[in-house]
Amino acid sequence: MNGQHARIARLQSIISSDPRLVRLVRSKTRDQDLREVGVSGRRVFEHVLGRMLREAGAVADCRLHATGAGLMSVRPYWHYFWANAQAGWVGKTVLEVATERFKPPRPREFYAYALASGLLTVNGQIARADTVIAAGDQMATVAHRHEPVVSGAGVSVLAQDESVVVVNKPAGLPVHPVGRYRYNCMTHALKEAGLPAVRPVNRLDRLTSGVMVFPLTEEAARRLGMALRDGRVRKEYIARVRGQFSERPVLCTAPLLLVHRQLGLTIVHDEGKLCATAFVRIAYDARTDTTLVLCRPFTGRTHQIRVHLFHLGHPIPNDPYYAHPAWTEHNPPTSTPTPPAIDTSDNVHTDSLPPNLALPTLDAPDDAWAPIRAAVARAKLDITAAHADDAAAAPPTHSPPPLTITIAGQPTCPSCLRPLPHAPTPDQLRIYLHALRYTTPDGVYEAPLPDWAVLEK
Numbered sequence: 080m081n082g083q084h085a086r087i088a089r090l091q092s093i094i095s096s097d098p099r100l101v102r103l104v105r106s107k108t109r110d111q112d113l114r115e116v117g118v119s120g121r122r123v124f125e126h127v128l129g130r131m132l133r134e135a136g137a138v139a140d141c142r143l144h145a146t147g148a149g150l151m152s153v154r155p156y157w158h159y160f161w162a163n164a165q166a167g168w169v170g171k172t173v174l175e176v177a178t179e180r181f182k183p184p185r186p187r188e189f190y191a192y193a194l195a196s197g198l199l200t201v202n203g204q205i206a207r208a209d210t211v212i213a214a215g216d217q218m219a220t221v222a223h224r225h226e227p228v229v230s231g232a233g234v235s236v237l238a239q240d241e242s243v244v245v246v247n248k249p250a251g252l253p254v255h256p257v258g259r260y261r262y263n264c265m266t267h268a269l270k271e272a273g274l275p276a277v278r279p280v281n282r283l284d285r286l287t288s289g290v291m292v293f294p295l296t297e298e299a300a301r302r303l304g305m306a307l308r309d310g311r312v313r314k315e316y317i318a319r320v321r322g323q324f325s326e327r328p329v330l331c332t333a334p335l336l337l338v339h340r341q342l343g344l345t346i347v348h349d350e351g352k353l354c355a356t357a358f359v360r361i362a363y364d365a366r367t368d369t370t371l372v373l374c375r376p377f378t379g380r381t382h383q384i385r386v387h388l389f390h391l392g393h394p395i396p397n398d399p400y401y402a403h404p405a406w407t408e409h410n411p412p413t414s415t416p417t418p419p420a421i422d423t424s425d426n427v428h429t430d431s432l433p434p435n436l437a438l439p440t441l442d443a444p445d446d447a448w449a450p451i452r453a454a455v456a457r458a459k460l461d462i463t464a465a466h467a468d469d470a471a472a473a474p475p476t477h478s479p480p481p482l483t484i485t486i487a488g489q490p491t492c493p494s495c496l497r498p499l500p501h502a503p504t505p506d507q508l509r510i511y512l513h514a515l516r517y518t519t520p521d522g523v524y525e526a527p528l529p530d531w532a533v534l535e536k
Contacts (some may be wrong), residue, residue, distance in 0.1 A: 087166045087167065089350075090336075090338050090339070093336070093338055093346075093348065094338055094339065099405050099406050100338070100344075100346070100405075102405035103344070103400065103403050103405040103406075104339055104342065104344065106403070106405065107342055107344075107399075107400075108341075108342070119186070119188060120185065120186030120187060120188025120189035120190075120191070120192065121188055121189075121192060121438070123185065123186060123189050123496060124188070124189045124192040124193065124196075124438075125192075125432060125438050126496065127189075127223070127494070127495050127496060128192075128196065128198065128432065128438070128451075128455075129432040129433065130223075130493070130494040130495070131157055131221060131223070131458055131494075132432070132433060132436075132454055132455075132458050133433070134157060134494065135157055135457075135458035135459075135461040135462050135465070136461045136465070137465060140153070140154050140156070141153060141262050141267070141466070142271065143229075143262065143263065143267070143268060143271060145231055146228055146231070146502065148502065148504065148505070149230065149231050149232065149504075149505040150228045150229065150230065150231050150502060150503070150505065150508075151228065151229060151230070151231035151263075152226060152227075152228040152229065152263055153226055153261075153262040153263055155223055155224060155225045155226075155492065155494065155495075156223070156224055156465070156466075157221060157222070157223055157224070157458075157462045157465070158221065158222055158223075158224040158261075158462065158466075159219070159220075159221050159459050159462045159463050160219070160220070160221075160222065161217050161218065161219035161220075162217070162218050162219075163215070163216075163217050164212050164213070164214060164215065164216040164217070164218070165180075167180075168180070168212045168216075169212055169213060169214050170211065170212070171211070171212055172208065172209050172210060172211055172212070173194065173199070173201055173206050173207075173208065173210045173211075173212055173218065174187065174190055174191060174194065174208040174209070176212055176218070177190040177193070177194075177199060177218070177220075178190055181220075183497045183498070190208075191208050191441055192438070192441065193220065194206055194207070194208050195208075195439075195441055195448055196448065196451045196452060196455050197451075197452040197455045197456060198220055198221055198455050199218065199219070199220040200218070200219050200220070201216055201217070201218055202216055202217055203217075203219065205452070221455075221458070221459060221462060222495070223492065223494050223495030223497065224259075224261070225492065225495075225497055225499075226259055226260055226261060226262060226263040227259055227260065227263065228263070228502055228503065229251050229252045229253070229260075229263045229264075229508065230249045230250060230251030230252050230505060230508050230509070231505075232249035232250075232251075232252075232505070233249065233268075234246050234247070234248065234249065234252075234265060234268050234269060234272065235247045236274070237290065237524065237525075237526065238524065239274075241295065241296075242294065242295055242296050242298070242299040242521075243292055243293060243294055243295060243299055243303075243521070244269075244274060244275070244277060244293050244295060245290065245291070245292050245293070245524045246265075246269070246290075246291050246293065247288070247289065247290060247291075247526040247527065248265060248283055248287075248288055248289060248290075248291045248514070249288055250285075250286055250287060250288040250508060250509030250510065250529075251285065251286060251505065251508025251509055252264065252265050252268065252285065253265065253285045254266065254279055254282040254283060254285075254291070255279050255282065258341070265291075266279065269293070275295050276295075277293035277294070277295060278293065278294045278295065278296075278297070278299070278300040279293060280294060280300050280303050280304040280307060281307055281379070283514055284343075284382065284385075284510075284512075286398075286399075286508065286509055286510045286512070287316075287510065287512045287513065287514065288509065288512075288513045288514070288526075288529055289316070289513040289514025289515060289526045290514045290515065290516065290517055290524050290525060290526035291514065292517055292519065292524055302520070302521070303519060303521075306519055306520050307379070310377065311519075311520055312517060312518065312519050312520075313375070313516075313517070313518035314375065314376055314514070314516075314517055315373060315374070315375055315514075315515050315516040315517075315518075316373070316374040316375075316376070316384055316512060316513060316514050316515055317361070317371060317372070317373055317374070317512075317513050317515045317528070317532050318371070318372050318374050318384065318388060318395055318511055318512045318513070319369050319370070319371055319372075319395065319396070319511035319531055319532065320369060320370050320372055320388050320393040320394065320395055320396070320511075321368070321369060321393055321394055321395070321396045321402070322368060322369070322370065322392065322393050323363050323368070323370060324358070324360045324363070324370035324372050324393050325358075325360060326360055328357060328358065328359050329357070329358045329359075329391065330355060330356075330357050330358075331355070331356050331357075331358065331387040331390065331391060332353070332354070332355045333347040333351075333354075333386075333387060333390050334347065334348065334349065334350075334351035334352060334353055334354065335347060335348070335351040335352055335354050335380045335381070335382075335383060335386055335387075336348035336350050336351030336352070337380075337381050342400070343381050343382060344382075344400060345380065345381045345382045345383075345386050346386065347386060347390045352378075352380060353378070354376075354377070354378035354380045354383055354387075355376075355377040355378060356374060356375065356376045356377065356378075356383060356384055356387045357374070357375040357377070358372050358373070358374055358375075358387075358388075358391070359372065359373045359375075360372055360373075361373055362534055364534045369396065370393065371532060371534065372388075372393075373515075374388075374512075382400070382401075384512060385398055385400070385401050385510075385512065386401060388401070389401035389402075395510050395511050395512055396511065397506075397509070397510050397511060398510050399510075433454075435450075436450055436451060436454060438451065439451070511531050511532075513526070513528070513529050513532060514526065515528070
């Protein structure tokens with residue numbers, strides 16, 4: 080076992096040894112599962128492939144649109160992406176990896192057809208379902224991407240000159256493309272606002288608000304980056320925490336270990352990295368039993384302030400990770416969850432492929448698959464080209480009726496059948512943590528206080 084495999088195994092062992100961590104991770108990674116739906120994988124694949132072939136040529140609409148209730152998002156789009164083999168994939172067949180790891184979960188038969196059609200490839204080649212994944216392999220496929228909605232509060236510019244732009248980042252907006260976010264992020268929002276291209280050298284958590292300094296030039300980025308690495312930037316945050324915080328200043332030096340990279344989940348652990356955060360009480364509100372605290376991190380670990388506050392017994396009350404009920408649930412329910420509601424009525428349509436194409440059976444010879452594979456290859460090129468510019472174009476509207484399935488009361492996307500989640504409220508896209516002030520060698524930058532930081536008298 081190499082070093083990377085050993086480290087991943089160790090982190091998995093740390094998570095599995097703590098039932099609270101297991102419950103928390105499961106609650107944050109559970110997807111509605113199309114494998115639970117009473118429709119065949121072939122039928123699902125045929126519908127999704129037909130919609131993709133019809134919509135692949137539309138130029139991606141990369142603009143952020145208001146979705147109501149203080150939220151915004153880019154419209155769903157087809158996306159060609161690839162992933163290098165992770166340590167946990169090595170030694171498994173490509174069909175096993177796709178069925179177990181790809182999102183949203185699909186029936187096993189769906190991925191068998193994806194492999195046969197060339198929609199899912201290994202190292203750029205058509206692969207058999209029993210192909211075993213090796214270290215260094217690359218899997219590529221096309222998916223209908225639904226970026227999570229983000230805050231529609233907008234980005235306000237606090238200061239700008241020829242070298243930097245200083246903004247007040249709203250809570251609920253990632254700083255840059257990451258994970259499920261490509262266009263629903265701050266750098267794209269700044270671009271849409273007509274600001275020059277920025278060069279991020281640090282970031283705030285998606286749920287955190289406050290001041291951010293974006294260099295506009297290579298020299299400014301180098302200078303600010305070096306100041307951050309050398310500890311010459313004084314960062315001050317304000318948080319609202321649960322309970323009555325100590326009236327005396329507190330310095331927390333508990334080491335932090337990132338145990339789940341996808342979630343950013345971090346815990347206090349002896350194997351973690353050294354870090355330090357100073358806390359000073361500002362005011363206590365007896366009515367809500369919360370305290371405003373000034374926080375000064377001396378290092379920049381993932382979720383550092385949030386985890387240190389949790390470690391001190393004063394978590395941020397609306398933190399979805401470190402104030403999660405999983406930390407206090409000693410007797411989790413053991414009953415089997417109710418299966419999702421399923422509608423497999425006559426509304427199910429299977430004629431969504433273009434009229435000149437027919438889906439062969441999985442055991443059909445290669446020449447029978449040639450027309451489908453050629454159409455898929457063209458669609459991949461079209462999808463790649465669709466994101467070359469930020470021009471907007473609506474997707475075709477002449478598609479056949481969608482395959483309609485209700486899963487746990489949720490409608491599905493008519494293009495990809497992904498169950499559409501309930502939209503969050505703006506309050507669910509923020510936590511009570513705000514970057515108040517950054518003092519750099521080039522200046523002091525401060526953001527206004529958020530509404531939750533003003534205590535009623």
